[in-house]
Amino acid sequence: MTVQTLQAAQPFSRDPDWWRGAVIYQIYPRSYQDSTGDGIGDLAGIVKRLPYIASLGVDAIWISPFFTSPMKDFGYDVSDYCDVDPMFGQLSDFDAVIETAHAYGVKVMIDLVMSHTSDQHPWFVESAKSTDNDKANWYVWADAKPDGTPPNNWLSIFGGSAWQWSPARMQYFLHNFLTSQPDLNFHEPAVQEALLDASKFWLERGVDGFRLDTINFYMHDAELRDNPALPTDQRNSSIAPAVNPYNWQEHLYSKNHPDNLKFLRKLRALMQPYNAAAVGEVGDAQRGLEILGEYTAGDDLMHMCYAFELLSGDKPTAEYIKDVMDQVDDVASDGWACWAFSNHDVVRHPSRWNLSDDAQRMFTTLMMCLKGSACIYQGEELGLAEADVAFEDLQDPYGIEFWPEFKGRDGCRTPMVWESSNQNGGFSTADKTWLPVSADHLSQSVAQSEADAGSIIHHYRCAIALRQAHEALKTGTCSPMSVDQGCLVFTRAGCGEELYCAFNLTDDNATLEVPVGDWQAIDSAVTEAAPQGGKLNLGPWQPCILQRKLT
Structure with missing residues (x-):
């Protein structure tokens, strides 16, 4: 692999406003670097690649979930909030991530999934046993209607009813995602305290902030009222694929509860002494920017949030971007946005928008000039397109459910390519990796890109350096x-x-x-x-x- 010239490590900043205008690099750990040869990326692999990440000039990394999990949704189904899943290593490996990142002046944000857990979490195992145990009210349980059907019409993002029957309790439990991802009951004070304790565990361990998954799903309507139908002309497939009937409802009661703000204030107060910051993912096709404004207003809620307007399917025009930013000025003038073009849930934007090389470079420069903070997704700096993953290689339950109309999220999650000459692109020495390395990506490996003065990675470095050199672009x-x-x-x-x-x-x-x-x-x-x-x-x-x- 080509030896790259790395920037000198920057002094580690304790500035409480470090997040304003920050450039955050998202790592999907299963696919970044395998250090053990089992075909799955891990925390020690991240440590190995932190010098490369620092060389990009970013302010922080965001690591997708690495907690103990049965991996039905690849870590977004947590069974222990305060430990590392063995496939990713152990707590000492995470400590090494913190120590190494901080030595390079890079902050570390971790992905907290608080709206739901795995059905294998001890909290749910206990809750599901009976209606009168200590954790009976920790999840959202409800009786069936007289005819045995679910308590209301709420739908799951992953397809079908958002309710699953539990024979042990003779009740339904709520799951906004997979049936193996039961929703926590935020109306129960003990649940909030347990989640704040888990957050404090990682703050004490040195994390600099959190990316908060599905932040507007935390709290539901206690009366379990039906969601109204959404008129056809208002349906928007930015949150769920067009083939999913989830788009046919206005999710008025299953999420976006106003009392959620009370919990977010508690979380912000917990984070304050650590100078930590949070970026929330707002999943709402109709009110995303409005919720972004609500959740980031003032200085006692979330630091920043992102909606899905620039993760959209259609290539943005100047008019569209102006309209989005005008809306932000209107509904979130007192808040702070965080922008992304790609992440682990959507088709990579060079493919999604069918971009030429010049257009990719232009959009990169534009992101670094927009007001707000910025997230870039691993491999984006190489100009990687969406990988073509065959059905027999699919791992994503979302893609398997809606194939072939929706191919799922595996095409943006294939392993990072480090070396062109290696069968697995330098990602792993395993005979088989958890997802296949894209053959089309090998010619854009880090080694080959570094050696090519015209490759897009150098443009990313220059665009990020431009933002870092001008405070007007970061916070102006x-x-x-x-x-x-x-x-x-x-x-x-x-x-x-x-x-x-x-x-x-x-x-x-x-x-x-x-x-x-x-x-x-x-x-x-x-x-x-x-x-x-x-x-x-x-x-x-x-x-x-x-x-x-x-x-």
């Missing part, structure tokens, strides 16, 4: 956006400078009028266009960022 104000000839135009300002940002989101040339002022081209490899006589000529998918000093 953002003007209202405008659209001109398919170009998105806005300014960012702060710390004595103003930045003019223009992005051509079309296949055509565009000529823009640059505002009057002493604008200078920025010294960065991500932007080469410069104005001439007050005019700015942008080629297809070309960005331009100009700077002027403020007095």
Whole structure:
């Protein structure tokens, strides 16, 4: 593998506002680096690759779940919140992740899944035994209707009813996801305290924050009222695939309960002394940005949240992005967004949006200029497309359920490619990896990308460095956006400078009028266009960022 020149380790910052404008690198641990040869990535593998991650210039890593789990949903079904699943290592391996990351000046965020547990969690095993044990009320239980059917019409994101019958209790339990993922009852104070204790366990161990899975699913309507039907023209498949009838309901009562804010305030207060930060995943196709605003308002709720507007299926136009940012200004002006184009749940954005190399670079630069924080997903910096995973190799229960209309999430979860010459791309020495390494990805391995001056990884480094070099891009104000000839135009300002940002989101040339002022081209490899006589000529998918000093 090509030896890369790494940046010197940065002093570890204890700034309580480190999360504002931060660039966060998401690691899906099963697929990052296998250190034991069993075909599955692990925590020791992450430690090995932390110098590479630090070389990208990111502020933090977010590690998807590594807790003890039967792995029905690959760690998003937790059976012990305070231990590491043996397939990923042990607690000492996690301590090594913290120590090594901090030595490189990189924060560590972990994925907390608090809306539900595995049905193998001791809490649920006890709860399911009877209606009068100590944990009988820790999950959402309800009697059947007189005809034996579920208590209401709520649906599961993974298909079918959100209720599963328990013969032992002669009741149904709620599961918004798999039947093996029963929902915790946040109306029970003891549940909240137990989850806060689990959060404190990891804060004491040195984590710098949490990514909170399905943060708006924590609390349900205690009266179990039916969800209303959603008119056909309002159905949105950004949360569930179009073939899933989950999209046919307005999920008014099964999530987004207003009392959830009381729990989030408790969590924020717990995190405060540790200077830790949280980013919440808001799963709602109709009210995502509105909930983002509710959950991040003020300084006693969540630090930041992300919705699914830029994880959408259609390639964003300048008009669409302007509309999204206008909505954020309207409903979340007092909050903070975190933007992502790809993650472990959606088709990788170069495939989802059918992007050219130039368009990939433009969108990367755009993300680093948007107000808010930014998440990038492992392999995104290599320009990886969605992998083609055959049905017989599928692991994702979501894809297996809705195949072939929806192929599931395995195509974005295939192993990271480190070396082109290795059969498993340097990910593992195993004969068979948990998901097959994509042959199409091998030519874009880290080693080959590092050696190619024109590869997109170098653009990612430059775009991240641009953001880090300008506080205006990290925490500055953002003007209202405008659209001109398919170009998105806005300014960012702060710390004595103003930045003019223009992005051509079309296949055509565009000529823009640059505002009057002493604008200078920025010294960065991500932007080469410069104005001439007050005019700015942008080629297809070309960005331009100009700077002027403020007095």
